[in-house]
Amino acid sequence: xxxxxxxxxxxxxxxxVLCGCSSSRSxxxxxxxxxxxxxxxxxxxxxxEIHLSRPFESIDLFYPExxxxxxxIMSESEFNTTxxxxxxxxxxxxxxxxxxxxxxxxxxxxxxxxxxxxxxxYIRKVHSxxxxxxxxxxxxxxxxxNIRISRERxxxxxxxxxxxxVAPESLEVxxxxxxxxxxDTPEGVPEPRNRRVELVVR
Amino acid sequence: xxxxxxxxxxxxxxxxxxxxxADSDSVGRLKTINGPVYILRGAExxxxxxxxRIFRNDTLLTGKQGSTGIVFNDNSTLSLGPDTKFxxxxxxxxALEKKACFVGRIRRGTMVYLSGLIARMNxxxxxxxxxxxVAGVRGxxxxxxxxxxxxx
Numbered sequence: 212x213x214x215x216x217x218x219x220x221x222x223x224x225x226x227x228v229l230c231g232c233s234s235s236r237s238x239x240x241x242x243x244x245x246x247x248x249x250x251x252x253x254x255x256x257x258x259x260e261i262h263l264s265r266p267f268e269s270i271d272l273f274y275p276e277x278x279x280x281x282x283x284i285m286s287e288s289e290f291n292t293t294x295x296x297x298x299x300x301x302x303x304x305x306x307x308x309x310x311x312x313x314x315x316x317x318x319x320x321x322x323x324x325x326x327x328x329x330x331x332x333y334i335r336k337v338h339s340x341x342x343x344x345x346x347x348x349x350x351x352x353x354x355x356x357n358i359r360i361s362r363e364r365x366x367x368x369x370x371x372x373x374x375x376x377v378a379p380e381s382l383e384v385x386x387x388x389x390x391x392x393x394x395d396t397p398e399g400v401p402e403p404r405n406r407r408v409e410l411v412v413r
Numbered sequence: 414x415x416x417x418x419x420x421x422x423x424x425x426x427x428x429x430x431x432x433x434x435a436d437s438d439s440v441g442r443l444k445t446i447n448g449p450v451y452i453l454r455g456a457e458x459x460x461x462x463x464x465x466r467i468f469r470n471d472t473l474l475t476g477k478q479g480s481t482g483i484v485f486n487d488n489s490t491l492s493l494g495p496d497t498k499f500x501x502x503x504x505x506x507x508a509l510e511k512k513a514c515f516v517g518r519i520r521r522g523t524m525v526y527l528s529g530l531i532a533r534m535n536x537x538x539x540x541x542x543x544x545x546x547v548a549g550v551r552g553x554x555x556x557x558x559x560x561x562x563x564x565x
Contacts, residue, residue: 237546238557240555242525251553274544279546300481302445322480407456
């Protein structure tokens, strides 16, 4: 069966699963993002849909035929009580370091070279064994070249970390090419801030 | 009414090929564990440990005094409170193949989710299903509580 047929099949099966029809209560609460970025949530079921867009806006639903109507603002203290344990179990946000490269190469800029020892110190301090290294490029050159350069950049950082004593099995290396730019540019435009490795210590 | 139906259909048919994708790559790791926490993988239930790798289709279970927190490959984070049953129905994060999707099913308990790079790639790609509704999350932080749900 090809993927498309499978997807169609799933779209027929899933509603039956969703309509498990046991009586329960589902509470959805939109929270302020830590970065202040305004996101939103759409809550939908068979009976309708509703948008949550303000901090602590919430909606309570009891079954799939229960129409989502007017959201209410939940008090922060009630929220903190209801979700106390889940809030306490939140992992520390991963820390991201940005390392920049000379155009078309996997050679670090002199400024970024100085950051490497800082990163090593941090990895040792938090005893991290879960480090993601992803290479990125700007939009100068072909897709294939940019995928290759991104991979070389990521590998270069992985090699340097390994030489400085970080266990290779702690590293996950990926190449993202031009797909996740920090700064949006048209094709063919050099952008130093996109020629980078994002190193995430988790 | 019709808008709701259309939205639901859209959510259900959204192309998240990972439901059938390779299950060999881990998609995240457990970063906090308090009290009893288990991973149900296929028919096998294992006690969770710190830095344990999570795979798509895993179901996470917490006991009455349990809670846990996960960091996913796209840097999104999820934490679960006590007496929670959460299934990672689908997860895909591959920028080069332009694949991004996150589908979670919470059957009972509490969860807090903070979105990451998947939301940056595709604002429509993240959703959480409860017995009563589906929440589509566009780049933000969301909490869900399901009471009196699945007790198996």
